[in-house]
Amino acid sequence: MTSNSDSPAPAWQQNAIFQFFASLRLAMLLLGVLIVASIAGTIYESSFDAKVARAYIYGAQWFNVWLLLLALNLIGSALSRMPWKKHHTGFLLTHLGIIILLIGSFIGHTWGIEGTMTLFKGEPPTNLLIVDERVLQISEDEKTAQVVPLEFINRKPSPENPRPLATTASGWNIQAIGYSSSLEVKMEAQAAEKDGVPAAHVTLSTAMMGQKLDQWLFADESHDTFDLGLASISFKKGTAPNLTPGTAEAVDIEESIFSFANSPADQVAKTLKGGSTGAKIKLADVTQGNDGKLIVQLHGNEQTFDVVTNLGKTVPVPNSPYELAIDQYWPDFRIKDGKPMSLTNEPNNPCVLVTLRGHAVPAATQSEGNAKNAVTIFTDDKGAMTYQLSSRKNGVSTGKLELGKPLTTGWADWQLLVDQTLSRAEQHFVARPATNGKSEGVLIRAIHADKTIEQWMPLGWQISLPTQPKPMLVGYGLKQHPLPISLALTNFEVERNEGTDSPAGFKSTVQITGINGDSATGQCWMNHPISFPDSWLNTFSGLTYKISQASWNPENLSQSSVQILRDPGWGLKWIGSLVIVAGIFSLFYLRPLPTDVELANGARTEAKAANTKRQTVEV
Amino acid sequence: MIFRILIVLLLSTIALKAEPLDFNQWGLVAIQDGGRRKPIDTFAKETVLRLSGRTTYQSDNKTWTSNDLILSMLLETHDWKKEPLILVGYKPLVEQLGLDGTRKRFSFEELTKAQTLLTLAQQARDLEKSGKDVPRSLKEAESVVSRLELFNKVAEGSVLAIAPPATGSHWLMPTELSDSYSEASFKPVTDHLSALAEAYVHGDNFNFNLHSSQLRQTLRQLNPQLYPSERMLKLEYFYNHVSPFDWAATLYGIALVCLWIANATPTARASLFAGLFCAIAGVLFHGGGIALRCVIAGRPPVTNMFESVVWVSFGVVMFGFAFFLRYRTVTYLLAALPVSLVCLFLLRQLPVAMPENIDPLVPVLRSNFWLTTHVLTITLSYAAFALAMGFGHIVLYRFIKNPTAAASNATLHFWLYRILQLGVLLLAAGTILGGVWANYSWGRFWGWDPKETWALIALLCYIFVLHGRLAGWWDQFGLAVSSVICFCAVMMTWYGVNFVLGKGLHSYGFGIGGEKYVASFVVLDLAYVALACIRYRKSHASELLLQAEGREVSA
Secondary structure (H helix, E strand, O other): OOOOOOOOOOOOOHHHHHHHHHHHHHHHHHHHHHHHHHHHHHHEEEOOOOOHHHHHHHHHHHHHHHHHHHHHHHHHEEEHOOOOOOHHHHHHHHHOOOOHHHHHHHHHHOOOOEEEEEOOOOOOOEEEEEEEEEEEEEOOOOOEEEEEEEEOOOOOOOOOOEEEEEEOOOOEEEEEEEEEEEEEEEEEEEEEOOOOOEEEEEEEEEEEOOOOEEEEEEEEOOOOOOOOOEEEEEEEEEEOOOOOOOOOOHHHHHHHHEEEEEOOOHOOEEEOOOOOOOEEEEEOOEEEOOOOEEEEOOOOEEEEEHHHHHOOOOOOOOOEEEEEEEEEOOOOOEEOOOOEEEOOOOOOOOOEEEEEEEEEEEOOOOOOOOOOEEEEEEEEOOOOOOEEEEEEOOOOEEEEEEEOOOOOOOOOEEEEEEEEEEEEEEEEEEEOOOOOOEEEEEEEEEEEEEEEEEEEEEEEEEEOOOOOOOOOEEEEEEEEEEEEEEEEEEEEEEEOOOOOOOOOEEEEEEEEOOOOOEEEEEEEEEEOOOEEEEOOHHHHOOOOEEEEEEEEHHHHEEEEEEEEEEEOOOHHHHHHHHHHHHHHHHHHHHHOOOHHHHHHOOOOOOOHHHHHHHHHOOO | HHHHHHHHHOOOOOOOOOOOOOOHHHOOEEEEOOEEEEEHHHHHHHHHHHHHHOOEEEEOOEEHHHHHHHHHHHHHHOHHHHHHEOOOOOOHHHHHHHOOOOEEEOOOHHHHHHHHHHHHHHHHHHHOOOOOOOHHHHHHHHHHHHHHHHHHHHHHOOOOOOOOOOOOOOOOHHHHHHHHHOHHHHHHHHHEEEEEHHHHOOOOOOHHHHHHHHHHHHHHHHHHHHHHHHHHHHHHHHHHHOOOOHHHHHHHHHHOOOOOOOHOOOOHHHHHHHHHHHHHHHHHHHHHHHHHHHHHOOOOOOOOOOHHHHHHHHHHHHHHHHHHHOOOOOHHHHHHHHHHHHHHHHHHHHOOOOOOOOOOOHHOOOHHHHHHHHHHHHHHHHHHHHHHHHHHHHOOOOOOHHHHHOOOOOHHHHHHHHHHHHHHHHHHHHHHHHHHHHHHHHOOOOOOOOHHHHHHHHHHHHHHHHHHHHHOOOHHHHHHHHHHHHHHHHHHHHHHHHHOOOOOHHHOOOOOOOOHHHEEEEHHHHHHHHHHHHHHHHHHHHHHHHHHHHHHHHH
């Protein structure tokens, strides 16, 4: 390697162990394995998840050993060049930079803290950092809690292969005996002995889209509605209101309607006085030379008028309080210069304008966008059910609802069925593995003498186990790490891309209080973290809490998640990075390359070319 | 009131034989779509591309341009629900839906009849919501359903946000004008709109253009502050129609042929100059197109796959020129031009996988400083390695042709080595800059995210190669071979992480498609390398290299 050095190498450089650590052979081995391992890591991450990749590769002990070896190799190869000459600068800088970077990473990894906090506007400050490690928390009384790490990377527990977790003070043995990535948590009803509210099990199904949804509804304040997005179902005590007309007062009504033969559904109505008549006007049978018929639908009552004979006249509509005037007719309707007119006499786009006048109760306004698809199911004291159904298409209707008999909703082909009711029920949650479950969870077994309790624990839940002598509170969730600073969200803003709901940026205003009473308010948004304490030295060295905007909840705009990082290795990572880049630059571009000059001058004899090659590859 | 009628008028179905219309004025009307104000010309192009995977549509008797098609859909002059317009690009999905497997495009009616489609798309959305992996066929079903939804929106006119609002930032559809303006102020708009609709229906080109241009003026008068300037609208329209990257590709092609002739016959000076002229002209188009996109978008042009391919192919040619000027050899250009050509060709071939749209940035990328420093540096390193890959092909070609001559040509190897150096420097700097940026936006320096990891893998591969050369494990020939093979790691970083692995934090660049092109490229390349290796082994040229070294040592 140092074939050019004039004096013989000192003894320590000839030591076999030193030569092994300084060897290019070791460097190649280290690099080669790093490449293969990293590739494997990304494949693991793609086919499983980031945690698996971390457990087997990036976070594994052997990987750290490997990086340590790499550092030793870099130091060794640097020392093997001693005494250093000027042309070694680039090489030394590059290798030194990598060593500094590795030391920085080691410091950050060992003494650094990283996690997230979810903050809510208006809530008191919190200092609990959520670290991405799963734990089981077991408490038998309010004061003490046992926290056991509970991650599943390679071997998932099963009833045959339980994983022992803890033994509590009162002698219960806690084991994990199962894991599911798809748990379904459902609220179910069970008969209550006292108190309790009426409950109904509602099933909604569509044959067209092959979907079926079901839910228990309780006639109380908080669990009485099942919101599907496109429709909602609620359950209440009482009976459905009677919808017979006549309760409202009759007023003078005047409404004009444009109707088009080519698009009967698109009539354009305008109320001039009182309210809507609720009439549907159809223009039919328009052919050349015949101006067709007008069909007027009013509350299910249908009347036909001839257009030609009635044009310009006012005629009463039989069986209704209205009279009808056919004001205008255009065979080929167009708007020209802002005025309606007929382009030709061909019935290309026949249109008619009518006015209805009368003294009557206005029809329920069925403005298209406002009416929501909804069903309210009522249950009276005796358990008899009635419903009030509103559909965007068909308006509002009411009726009796029988157990086990499907109700056609009129929302596409959805059918609603109440198949089970309880007059006095209370809620309890049931978690079980299901194909489309939304959360992951672990199956816990608690054993004491001859008693065994098993319970699925969804992630983020705390459940009380019916242990003796006292019930035990068990929670499965992410590890919490108390920080010496506390955070409170004072404001959260979302900026949107113009004309859309997609976010262009989010900004949290956070009040930070340190354990020693220091306090600061800062704003963080993407690419703009807050540093606390924010002196220049702290920020650079990483001896600060860096608070970055992490994520948000589109459904709750007073909530914001921030990421908090304290990385004491940050300064070394920075310096190392700069040194590496400077090193590579000087290695490639600052060393005198005689070959460059010679080649530019066109000196290309074979011997010189061979010489060139030799020198360019010699670092 | 009048406006409701107007819209009904637009719904009326009249199809008259039209004289050829041009859309020069209509295309300049501004619209708010996808979080940005743009000319309707861009909107039409993007919409038709999203629906059909092409920018024009060929019906039985007519070629529809995108503007024509969109306007026809809005005015219902043609029964578009029956035209096989909508792309279903994934064959297994076509078969799963029970449709004709030989076709790629289907009509709205055919697809809405396929019941399973909605179910599959719903499954995809559910999986996405719960943060799980979505299988390819479900993903494709979801994108087909979003095409159907887009079709519906266009057909019912609910995308036509062409009127600036009096207050706020949500633009208005013509039907909503009465909500924020008095009838007197919006009446000119509706008048011109109905007049241009009528002119369109009757194929009256003069009035169509006249009223389109007057429509634009009246819309601008509603709120001149919000309306994009005439200059910006025209600039984007110009960009849409000049297709700078196609011009660049054509010129590069011609330049390549000329330079190749010049290289084979050193006396052909005219050919050399013609080639250089064409290459420079191509660079001007290429760079001009990038500059236009920058001006239109107001940010560096490296935020999606399309832009990064354009930028990298530009970088390849620029580096080719830089090295050409430094070392006075057209070999660099002969290496750069084909690489750039292939990139630009792929853009034309895969308009769905790499859409040309200029979209608003996701929040994490909103930092022009880091976008410029990190992304431009890292993509320039891809460009350098792409150039090295092209150059490696030339070196290998020389070895295939005449192994001994190639082995003794040290200059050639030195030239390649210089490119590799540039790539290593840029990739190392770019990766580290990425770490610094990640510390700002994600709160950590390095997190073994697949994109980060693959950038590191690519860097380690090249470093491995350079150190292996030092250790004498391989010679100059090995360097040429590895400059080709290591580029696979770069492609994995650049394309594979986003399109094959599809995991990690760099999700704003994710997409699907193009696997066939990339896979066949890799396979062909490896075969080429294998051929070169066989030739090299048989020729004993390696001994010659050793001899050369031996002579140097003894001297």
